[in-house]
Structure formats: C-alpha cells, structure tokens
Amino acid sequence: MPELEKVVSSSDFDDWFSLNDTIMGGSSKAVCRASSKGLSLEGVVVEEKGGFVSCKSPIFTPLLNLSSYQGFELKIEGKGRTLKFGVSCKYGILGLKEFFLNKSPGGLRWVAEIDTKRFGTTIIKVPFESLEPTVLAKKISLPIKFKSDSISQFQLLHSKFGRPGELNPGFKPGKINFLLQSISVY
Template identity: 55%
Template sequence: MSNKKVLFQKKEFEGWKTLNDTVMGGSSSAYCENTNSGLLLKGNIIEKAGGFVSCRSSIYKPSLDINEYQSFELKIDGQGRTFKFAVACEDDILGLTEFIPGGLRWIKSFPTKKFGTTKIEIPFNSLNPSVRANKVRFPFKFKPSKIKRLQLLHSKFGDNGLLNDGFKSGPIKILIKSISVF
C-alpha cells in the first residue's frame, strides 16, 4: 500500500456541482463554491418532499484508479451534522447498474463535530451498496480501480433507508477541506 494521496483540497475541487432534492420534487436549495479553504456547500434544506443537499464531482473519464489504496480520508467542517459519502463505480455487467433509478452508489454515513474540523477515515470495505438510501442485497463488488464519481450528501436518510439521527433542516454551511486516499 502506498502513502496518502490527496485527491482534492483547497481550490482543487474544480468540476464539483450541486445536486439537491429538487431532482425528486423537493425544494431544498444549496450550491457548491470552490474557495481557498476547500469546497463550500451552502444553502437551505427543506425536509418536506425531499430533504437532501449534496455536492458531487464530475464524472471521471477515464475512471479514477485508487486500487493501490484501502481507505478514503475526509476533512470537513460539518456543523455536527451526519453526512453520507457516496462513490459511484463502473460495473462489469455492461453498465447495467446505471439503469437502476438513482444509480448504484457505495455509501458510508459519518457524524461530524459541531465545531472545528472532523477527520474521518472510510475504509473501502466499510462502503455499502445502495440505491436511493436503500441497501442493495445483490452481491455487487466495490471496484476501487473504476471510480466514476464522488459525492457528499446531507440527507434525512442515513444508511439502509433509516432516518438520519444527525439530520437538520434549515440553513447549512459546511466546508469540505480535503478528500484523500491512503
């Protein structure tokens, strides 16, 4: 295994865009902004008819190959909220997982400190396959050599479709300082 590799930090979050619950009929509004300190997600979360805001990377072409690493590391000023980190991978079954509404994502929820920066480690083997906050029972395999997209969400749903105990509607302003692999 190699040492740590920084994927994104400070102003290096180029291509990251917002995806909010409006795609599903919700009315939350937030935006992502590249700053000197990292990626800022700022807006307002409305739980009714939705309940999520997120920032996600562009689609990697070619896929991001992090096969020689074992874990992600995120540094985030998260206001005491619980987030989901989601990873999309290319599949080996002719891209069929992309026909699943919402797509297959590998997710892990994590809490953050109310004040200051939280450093969270997410081992690849702790990521669970999910479609729209519901655990997938089919035996898909995480492919660290075929990463298509990364995403950070604050949602009223946590892992396995259960409610997120760390969810807060209302104003949100969080800073993703860095995303690394090690």
C-alpha cells in the same frame, strides 16, 4: 504509517456542482462553491418531498484507480451534521449498469455516514470495506463488490436518509453550511 495521497483538494473542486432534492420534487436549495479553503455547500434543506442537498464531482475521466489503497480520509467542517459520502464506480458486467440506471438516474452508489464535530475540522477515515451499496437510499442485497479500480464520481450529502434503508439520526432541516477541505486515500 503510510503517507496519505490527496485525491481531491482545494484546487480540484472547481467543477463540482450542487444536486439537491429538487430533482425529485423537493424544495431544498443549496449551492457549492470552490475556494482556497475547499468546497463549501450553503443553503437550506427542507425535509418534505426529498430532504437532501449535495455537492457532486464531475465524472472522472480517466476513472480513478485506487486499488493500491485501503480507504478514504476526508477533512470536513460539518458543524455537527451527520453527512453521507457517496462513491460511484463503473461496472463492466453486462446489464448491471442498465439495471441500476433504470432504477435511479444516479445509479448504484457506495455510501458511508460521517458524523462531524460541531466545531473545527473532522478528520475521518472511511475504509473501502465499510462502504455500503445503495440505490435511492435503499440497501442493495445483490452480491456486488466495491470496485476501487474504477471510481467514477464522489458526492457529499446531507440527507434525511443515512445508511442504506435507514433514516439519518443526525438529520437537521434548515440552514446548512459545511466545508469539504480534502479527500485523500490511505
């Protein structure tokens, strides 16, 4: 089995920030905090007018080129929540970026649902091929490919929306507290 390479670990979470549904008129409140254990998100998620809380990485400069890998491995203490891992890529196709930026300030995001254990650490592999394209939680039907050679940002969310176009069957409003320990590639 090939060795995992850490992309993000406890010392790399300092610049991550919270992005909650308040940007859409919601009232969820959560804060990201970096520590020696990883990145925690603590707060309250409210379903009405949004229904999400998240931690987001800064935009990577230079972009991450992970084209020699097959997927991500995340280590998370999620306390039984179904989370969503989002990855943004930079596309050089004329007009594509502008199209998605006009539809959503966050643009195109590749997502995977992550079911976590109620107790302890969940270790989950997310193959690049399993990531699904989405804009504002809606499925994208355009023929577009995940660009593992130009990854620009990561996001970890708890949202009432799960897979593109679907509700999250593991969504729980109320107090939330999870810990992202690391993101590796394999």
